[in-house]
Amino acid sequence: MPAIQFQLNGAATAVDVEPDQTLLDVLRGRLGVTSAHFGCGAGECGACYVMVDHRAMASCDMPMWSVADRDIVTVEGLGTVGVPHPLQRAFIAEQAMQCGYCVSGILISAAALLKRNPSPTEAEVRAALDRNLCRCGSHNRMVRAVLRAAAEMAAS
């Protein structure tokens, strides 16, 4: 089994896995990274999103061979309690969830958006989150949280 090397939350990482194993299984099963959640296994709900080279992508149907040499960021790599990402602060400030199972994937989509567009309009935020499903109906709070984070980042 060849070792597949990639960056995970800023750290060089190598794992011996079957090349067709999914990134989500490797993150959760091998590396103990549990922020990315299984939702559908078909890339349709966004619960498993991670950032791959600054783009939000589904990890549940992403084979490991395609991860080689990529830069992967999960919510564990966004920020910490001590040094939170503005999005994490904003999601707390806006109480932007109900159950929160979809939130990791939404934080990733939002972080990817703010990297390419630091001051998005509300419509742009909604468009960027459109591939993430939320069943509890917390959408508007999440959109407000993303706009709050963008404003905070612009001000700092």
Add this chain to the structure above:
Amino acid sequence: MNTLSPAPKLPVSLVANPKLSSWVGFTDDGRVAISIGKVEIGQGIVTALAQIAADELDVAITRIEMTRASTAASPNEGVTSGSLSIQQSGRALRQVCAEVRQRFLRAASERLGVDASRLDIDDGTISGPGNVRTSYWELMGEVSLDHDATGSPTAKSAAARTVAGHSVQRVDIPDKVFARPRFIHDLALPGLVHGRVLRPDLPDARLIALNEAAARAVPGFIAIVRDGGFAGVVADNETAAEAALKALRKGATWSDGGPLPDDDDLAGFLKSQPVETTIIDTRMAEPARHPAQTLRRQYTRPYIAHASIAPSCAVAQWDGDRVHVWTHSQGVYLLRADLAIVLKLPAESIVVEHIEGAGCYGHNAADDVALDAVLLAKAAGGRPVRVQWSRHDEMSHAPFGAAMAIEIEADLDSNNEITGWRHAIWSNGHAARPGRAAQPTLLAASEIANPYPRMVSTNPPAANGGGGDRNSVPLYDFPAWTITSHRLLTMPVRTSALRTLGGQGNVFAIESLLDEIAELRGEDPIAFRLRHLRDERARDVIRAAARRAQWKPQKQPGIGHGLGFARYKNTGAYCAAIAEIKGADGVRVRRLTLAVDVGEAINPDGVINQIEGGAIQAASWVLKERVRFDRTRITSTSWTDYPILTFSEVPAVDVEIIQRPEIEPVGAGEAAHGPVTAAIANAVYDCLGVRVRDLPITRDRIIAAMERAP
């Protein structure tokens, strides 16, 4: 002033669990451990209950540690459903904490030699004149809480509360944004292995033969479990478990499944089945006037999926003949009761512990997967087995919210005033939760070698809000009515509790027809409703929503406005909703304005969050959702085939709370669904001039309704 509940009548949860010590304890590290039987399902209940305890005990909310529900220790509060947690758990906890506080004050008074009335409590420190002080933790050795609640003293007055009534931040949210494992899906246990269950494509198909060879050859394979028609696999990681399941599926031979109804004629199906008929309520008019005309309308609602974002998941571990189960079930004791039947074990041999899952919105597969895990764990040699359903199984084998056909006949006099009202419902039962019957309702129980028959869903009694008949008795003062519920005795599509049970369908029907009658009369629909409502709280939410939405905005082409109102279960939260929609090529809901009265709102932002969420979920049901099937199988088994509202499609939602701190609180989780459904349907009529009476209101349904209209 507390006019609604004269002491010392104990709250129901306290009657069932009277010992103070089963609810409250003080820990050596200066904290307060609160044990409750209700569970967090994303509704924020744990935070609201912590607020109540903090207030009544006078400790900082950060000192409160909420213990998760487990049959090993928690009070038995049945199930977390029906928007009853604040009402049941909240009232009980408030009373318990008031009594605990008084017992400590009495002990402090003895120790300090100061009359209890002159003592104050501040963050758990009890102090009095002359700078004397002690604390809960200093006194905890001498104050026994092994006493039953008495119902006195009563809790603090509304004005004396400083935490309840305020928008405290939820205690679970930081974990969720910082990715600290909190969900059962993320539970790490030593030696954890993974299981998957083989389920048929066709409902009710039975496993006849299984070639196991290919599954056994998968690297990481541990065991196959077969028990009659139940089959599953255990492997040492998820990838292997999935691969082995795939191999098993190839080697499986199934019997035919049961036939399914025509999903394009749900009313025809529902009205042609054997039923149990119940008269829910009647009211007789004085002389039966001969109506000038009778309007007869039929409304339908499809089967609706719970469609949690997370597939259901459970972990089970055997130790000899004892088993520990980790679950996101809404009722740990009820699940335990069903497990005990299936396993033929005394309940004491089973511990069922709650860990959060994703929002469930009712009875989904959380309980089913727990039995799956227990059965698979038998073959794991004492290791914990984690079982997770697939998206496909979640969307086809979990129970659905029941389809409904509702027929209303309204007798009108020559002024088009309502003189008679007949409301009839045809629907499967809306409840088949575990732990309530002599037979189990868990899916695998109907698959094992000595199977239990699949229970045909029933309805909760009217005293508990009813099921298919929920919200079918009008709150309006019509002179006469008869409400009839026909519960199906066949169940080709598995149904159980989904948020509001029958409430969404019944409110949709009642409020749609009221709108139609108001229009016949040429009367404003709000004025018409207010004229028929005596309950001031009902009138207030309608007036508040109308004011907030500036009812009625000037008519613009392509834009429509509509109102819906209900008091959930006729005993819970009052909610009025006004929808603003844009109708062109299909319907887009632009804005929902709601006013809600839950009595005392313990956490106002939590209430708003629940109402917003309920409103958006209801809009999704109304505009998009419908479980699809052909005559042999469920076909809406992916998010592509069962779409829900997306970020770009959700409306703006604006919520006003009418705070009534002096009135006992009720839940908010299901208040919005019925009113929002009706508001959207009425706005569609306002915009397009067509009454769509079959949900969901899709482009095709609008076109069909236009073609039908005269």
